[in-house]
Amino acid sequence: MRLKLEKANRRYMVICKLSQIQEMKITKLTLSILMFVLMLSIFVANVANIIDVDSHTLDKVKDIEDVTKLKSRWFEPKKFEIHDSYEHLVWFLQITDLHISIFQDPLRITEFKEFCDITVGSINPEVVLASGDLTDAKTVDKMGSRQYLEEWKQYKKVLDDSKVAEKTTWLDVRGNHDNFNIFDTNSKDNYYTNYSMQGRKHPRSYMHQVHLGLDKYTFIAVDACLKPGPKRPFNFVGALDNLEIDRLESLMNESRSSQADYIIWFGHYPTSCIVAPNDGGIRMIIGKYEESLTYLCGHFHTLAGVVPNMYTLQKTGFLELELADWKDNRMYRLGVIDHGQFSFTDIEHRDWPVALVTNPKNAQFAMPHKENIESIIHSTHIRALAFSIVDIKSVKVRINDKNWITCVRIKGPLYVAKWNPLNYSTGIHYIQLQVTDIDGRMKIVTQAFSLDGSRLSFGILSRIVLMSNVSRIFQFLFATLFILLIIPLCSLRIYHNTYRSVYDKNRGVPRINCKLFHWWLRGHWILSTVDRLFFPLVLYAAYLIVGPWTIGEIIDNHTGVIFAWGTFIGSSFLPGSFTYAYGFFQLLSFHLPLTLIIAHRVSQRLHLIEKPPIKSAALLLRLCEHFPFVLLVTLQATMIYFFWLAYGTVATIFCPLRTWSLFLAILLWYQVYQMPTKCLRSAAKVWCTHGELVSKVKDDDQYNNSK
Structure with missing residues (x-):
């Protein structure tokens, strides 16, 4: 009798927690909508006032x-x-x-x-x-x-x-x-x-x-x-x-x-x-x-x-x-x-x-x-x-x-x-x-x-x-894209621990009707739980705000340092303006697609644990899965070449914005395939549809066998 009461109490506590989370979801959704409408209204009002x-x-x-x-x-x-x-x-x-x-x-x-x-x-x-x-x-x-x-x-x-x-x-x-x-x-x-x-x-x-x-x-x-x-x-x-x-x-x-x-x-x-x-x-x-x-x-x-x-x-x-x-x-x-x-x-x-x-x-x-x-x-x-x-x-x-x-x-x-x-x-x-x-x-x-x-x-x-003010527009675009890249990943990482504590027995996968949003959420959620992928992506984006983008001859025979917020040339300082537009383009053309590609591939790696591919299709799948990354790297290499034409060899070598980001992408791509399978264990507890599969996410050998 006591055991039945204890089980009933536990069920009740779980139901209460679930209802609290559901209420929190509704409240957060409502607040998010209201904040979006408010921000949109302010933005429209400001634009109307400007023009x-x-x-x-x-x-x-x-x-x-x-x-x-x-x-x-x-x-x-x-x-x-x-x-x-x-x-x-x-x-x-x-x-x-x-x-x-x-x-x-x-x-x-x-x-x-x-x-x-x-x-x-x-x-x-x-x-x-x-x-x-x-x-x-x-x-x-x-x-x-x-x-x-x-x-x-x-x-x-x-x-x-x-x-x-x-x-x-x-x-x-x-x-x-x-x-x-x-x-x-x-x-x-x-x-x-x-x-x-x-x-x-x-x-x-x-x-x-x-x-x-x-x-x-x-x-x-x-x-x-x-x-x-x-x-x-x-x-x-x-x-x-x-x-x-x-x-x-x-x-x-x-x-x-x-x-x-x-x-x-x-x-x-x-x-x-x-x-x-x-x-x-x-x-x-x-x-x-x-x-x-x-x-x-x-x-x-x-x-x-x-x-x-x-x-x-x-x-x-x-x-x-x-x-x-x-x-x-x-x-x-x-x-x-x-x-x-x-x-x-x-x-x-x-x-x-x-x-x-x-x-x-x-x-x-x-x-x-x-x-x-x-x-x-x-x-x-x-x-x-x-x-x-x-x-x-x-x-x-x-x-x-x-x-x-x-x-x-x-x-x-x-x-x-x-x-x-x-x-x-x-x-x-x-x-x-x-x-x-x-x-x-x-x-x-x-x-x-x-x-x-x-x-x-x-x-x-x-x-x-x-x-308008072009410099402020550039700043707004750069800041907005930075927030859209970083905040979701950080929020999902924080929310993951709360969600996992409730579904500690692998009960239920987040259900979302919109397939596109489900694809995005699953990939970014799993990515946020993998330290060796999450931290390089977030820290690189944060570095673009505070760290130097390049060091070299910004003017012939005059060495300068370019930051997002300004440029130092000798004893002179030029306030940041077009630098924000340049940084926005880098985030849009490289960091954003890199994040989406990495998120998709790490999601697919977890998926392949559940449903190993047919061996006859393995080669074709590998060619398809590498193509977006190769294309992105090629485009970035082209941008590096253009940067070299503009500013020379030294500035290209000491250029975290362009050159170093290419090596970061290659490193992350390597990690997606070579990191230990146990790195996905935390995400598997939420996103694997069968509880017994969680125990399979233990070592690299099992993943390689599934491939």
């Missing part, structure tokens, strides 16, 4: 002195009387990412000379902005990077032969390719100093002013190149230190002291790709005063065609406009300031005529805090600019597909036509401009306008790319 361009007010701007005074100035832009006058008008060109190369595509140079000869000569801009990556600076295999004197000589030769300096003012600034393998601005390989138009006078950021009539225009070049400049690929993100920020502040104050009416900022890197010590970064500097209209940049090359029109309105009120590259797309930009309104159009090389409506302005690019819409509402004339390599034959406009109206040429490229803005006082309307030259070439452009503040939105990808 919001319709609620930007000065209340959101921080660290600005005398906010009340600035508010009154921001909300009262100067009003102009817009009619058929040629005054208050200036236009300029921008070109970016030339990538002049002695190895690739000689047409880049040939057509660049055409641009300097014909395009600049026909449009006759006040200035031309060349916003970085003037040369390619890549080796013939496209993997290494260094400065080539021949490329810089080609750049200077085009400028000299075309006599572009006699036609306009050429304002160039460095990009990351112009800074590859450059220790400092005094380096003998810094050819920008002697072979660019502005490098001798302005080795970094500088200012140029234009006086036209009563108006004064300031162009500020922002050089955010790293100091020192490593070889590629760790030279993708720009940075401004306190010294360069003070320099830009000084240029801004100098411009304001000279009572400049407008400031055009330009540089190579988008603001999302510039690291700065202050919270607002370069965006705060640019948007600090109402004179700043726009920031023009390049660098992203349309993201391989995914975002061909990369434009946005930043929260501090200025337009940021990334221009497609010259390298592959042969694009350039015409920018115009007409009676206080900034307009632009991006044009493909040799696409004539060039046409742009400047009044009424394109509604998508309205800057409410910098341009007074009353100027358009009370204007008397539609205004447009037209250019071609031959004389213009006719210029016509029409609104909302009504009758064409012939425009009258005032002077130079300016054409006007009378209109009544009161007819278009509400909503979005569309104006078309038709330009025909004497050779019969015709261009028709269409743009939206609005007189009541209605606006068109920018593309969401454009806003995310230009309004």
